[in-house]
Amino acid sequence: MSRLIEAVSYAARKHVHQRRKGANAEPYVNHVIDVAERVSRSPLADEDVVIAALLHDVVEDTDGTAADIALMFGDRVAGLVLEVTDDKSLPKARRKEVQEQTAGLKSDGAKRIKLADKASNLTALAESPPVYWEPSRSAAYVAWAERVVAGCRGIDPVLEAGFDTAAVRAKAALGL
Ligand code: ZN
Numbered sequence: 001m002s003r004l005i006e007a008v009s010y011a012a013r014k015h016v017h018q019r020r021k022g023a024n025a026e027p028y029v030n031h032v033i034d035v036a037e038r039v040s041r042s043p044l045a046d047e048d049v050v051i052a053a054l055l056h057d058v059v060e061d062t063d064g065t066a067a068d069i070a071l072m073f074g075d076r077v078a079g080l081v082l083e084v085t086d087d088k089s090l091p092k093a094r095r096k097e098v099q100e101q102t103a104g105l106k107s108d109g110a111k112r113i114k115l116a117d118k119a120s121n122l123t124a125l126a127e128s129p130p131v132y133w134e135p136s137r138s139a140a141y142v143a144w145a146e147r148v149v150a151g152c153r154g155i156d157p158v159l160e161a162g163f164d165t166a167a168v169r170a171k172a173a174l175g176l
Contacts, residue, residue, distance in 0.1 A: 010055070
């Protein structure tokens with residue numbers, strides 16, 4: 001089995017009980033496939049980065065571990081996943097601050113995953129906003145995503161353009 005298919009299958013099993021917050025409540029795995037598809041559009045992204053994109057929320061949101069990922073997909077993929085994994089021992093607001101402060105320090109591969117992840121989230125916000133989010137919360141999310149992405153710029157024109165398109169769409173959908 002190809003590593004890519006193995007990664008899709010592993011992500012689908014790990015996220016099996018999760019749904020997205022949006023009104024459509026899509027299966028969570030749709031999100032990680034979307035992020036990986038976006039990353040794969042960059043001519044600068046290699047297979048390890050696409051696989052790490054498929055697995056980018058496994059350690060943060062499931063019982064999967066970096067050690068499991070290293071065994072299955074190698075140390076580089078596990079390292080990329082850890083670079084984009086929030087420290088869950090911190091309160092949510094602090095985790096969001098840390099993302100802003102550390103985005104610029106990440107490897108180029110991790111920056112590509114972050115660019116695609118934020119683009120995916122803003123597209124979801126435009127197409128299927130969480131029903132219980134006030135407009136001000138959505139607006140704050142867009143502004144925060146833009147601040148995180150500011151630290152990821154300068155390395156990947158394709159993924160930056162993809163993020164910018166998603167941000168324009170999200171703002172239009174939210175009337176910002
Ligand atoms: Zn994500």
